[in-house]
Amino acid sequence: MVEEAAEGGRLEATDPADLDPLRAAVSAVVDPELRRSLGELGMVRSVALAVDGTAQVAIALTVTGCPAADRIERDVRAAALSAPGVAAAAVVLETMTQDERQAMIERVRGERANRFGPGTLTRVIAVGSGKGGVGKSTVAANLAVALHQRGLRVGVMDLDVHGFSIPGLLGIAGERPTRVDALMMPPRALLGRGGDGIPAISIGMFLDGDEPVSWRGPMLHRTVEQFLADVWFGDLDVLVVDLPPGTGDAALSFGQLVPNAEFLLVTTPQPAAAEVAVRAGALARRLGQRLLGVVENMAGLPQPDGSVLELFGSGGGDATARRLSTHDDAVEVMARIPLSVPLRAGGDAGAPIATTEPGDPAAAAFRALAAAVVAAAPSRAGRSLL
Numbered sequence: 001m002v003e004e005a006a007e008g009g010r011l012e013a014t015d016p017a018d019l020d021p022l023r024a025a026v027s028a029v030v031d032p033e034l035r036r037s038l039g040e041l042g043m044v045r046s047v048a049l050a051v052d053g054t055a056q057v058a059i060a061l062t063v064t065g066c067p068a069a070d071r072i073e074r075d076v077r078a079a080a081l082s083a084p085g086v087a088a089a090a091v092v093l094e095t096m097t098q099d100e101r102q103a104m105i106e107r108v109r110g111e112r113a114n115r116f117g118p119g120t121l122t123r124v125i126a127v128g129s130g131k132g133g134v135g136k137s138t139v140a141a142n143l144a145v146a147l148h149q150r151g152l153r154v155g156v157m158d159l160d161v162h163g164f165s166i167p168g169l170l171g172i173a174g175e176r177p178t179r180v181d182a183l184m185m186p187p188r189a190l191l192g193r194g195g196d197g198i199p200a201i202s203i204g205m206f207l208d209g210d211e212p213v214s215w216r217g218p219m220l221h222r223t224v225e226q227f228l229a230d231v232w233f234g235d236l237d238v239l240v241v242d243l244p245p246g247t248g249d250a251a252l253s254f255g256q257l258v259p260n261a262e263f264l265l266v267t268t269p270q271p272a273a274a275e276v277a278v279r280a281g282a283l284a285r286r287l288g289q290r291l292l293g294v295v296e297n298m299a300g301l302p303q304p305d306g307s308v309l310e311l312f313g314s315g316g317g318d319a320t321a322r323r324l325s326t327h328d329d330a331v332e333v334m335a336r337i338p339l340s341v342p343l344r345a346g347g348d349a350g351a352p353i354a355t356t357e358p359g360d361p362a363a364a365a366f367r368a369l370a371a372a373v374v375a376a377a378p379s380r381a382g383r384s385l386l
């Protein structure tokens with residue numbers, strides 16, 4: 001029971017039930033990045049209220065050095081102070097154990113059948129970026145083609161609602177998936193070779209004409225769930241996912257549904273772009289995804305006289321990798337893709353350079369990226385994945 005003492009307005013807590021309002025206030029605070037309440041996420045470790053009205057709140061963050069830590073601390077303090085009987089608040093930030101983090105992921109993942117969630121035999125590689133226009137889709141499409149050329153079974157999923165460009169890059173613009181009972185069979189990019197080609201699904205395949213895309217969170221979440229459950233890719237070695245830039249709804253839904261994905265971060269050599277790229281990488285890590293590495297795109301263009309034109313400066317890839325590296329998780333620049341006119345033209349024409357201009361330096365860089373991605377396959381329980 002909380003009682004006001006006759007004098008001094010001191011508060012006394014004698015019954016654990018008295019902590020309920022404080023616990024409720026703190027649990028209702030919303031994690032600014034995961035956009036769920038701390039209660040739902042299991043992040044409130046303990047609450048206590050001292051006789052002098054000082055609340056003690058311990059919050060378990062998903063990872064150490066969580067970028068949202070300051071904001072969470074501030075919001076938790078304000079929420080605690082708003083609870084009846086609280087005169088002061090002390091907030092302690094702790095870090096979740098592996099088990100707690102796993103339980104959190106289960107909680108936010110939802111129930112729907114998910115072909116690419118935890119336990120899948122497919123390596124899921126999510127290609128993300130801090131901002132648009134850095135060549136994220138170009139990297140996703142050409143990495144998929146380079147992996148395919150190594151003989152792997154590769155599929156592509158385009159979740160970029162605002163900038164879906166995978167169908168165009170792979171030369172299947174205008175094609176639609178075929179419905180078979182509850183499943184959708186995605187169109188395939190055949191790339192002028194025999195075989196089954198690369199199955200690819202895109203949000204763009206579900207839009208009529210140029211209708212403006214103003215999908216909100218819940219609708220996006222359902223679409224991502226549907227793509228993961230209902231699109232039939234067959235058995236894949238690798239699924240390459242083109243995420244929208246930044247830390248928006250689709251990236252968040254995807255991260256919650258596929259925490260087992262590996263995150264490949266695309267940025268340009270421009271040092272100023274590093275900060276926003278780092279944020280996207282940090283969110284992926286918070287969602288449990290492994291940071292596979294950084295791809296520096298639009299790197300220097302070799303000139304006929306032997307000099308290198310650095311249109312976007314230099315150092316952005318290294319700066320991004322350095323800032324995302326922690327003492328137990330070194331993040332590296334996996335590839336530098338040079339500026340390339342054939343790469344741009346091939347993208348516009350729906351004819352990836354790996355098939356049309358394999359001698360182009362950018363095509364070579366994508367082959368090197370594919371090799372590095374294969375070499376970085378996580379080993380799992382006595383089984384090599386690729």
Ligand SMILES: Nc1ncnc2c1ncn2[C@@H]1O[C@H](COP(=O)(O)OP(=O)(O)O)[C@@H](O)[C@H]1O
Nearest residue numbers: 132133134135136137138298338339340344347
């Ligand atoms: N290395 C490169 N050299 C030349 N042009 C590039 C390169 N990478 C991407 N582009 C071009 O830049 C534009 C943006 O690329 P895109 O892959 O659509 O970016 P994002 O998906 O990040 O928005 C496209 O016209 C693309 O062809």
Ligand SMILES: [Mg+2]
Nearest residue numbers: 137160163165
């Ligand atoms: Mg794109």
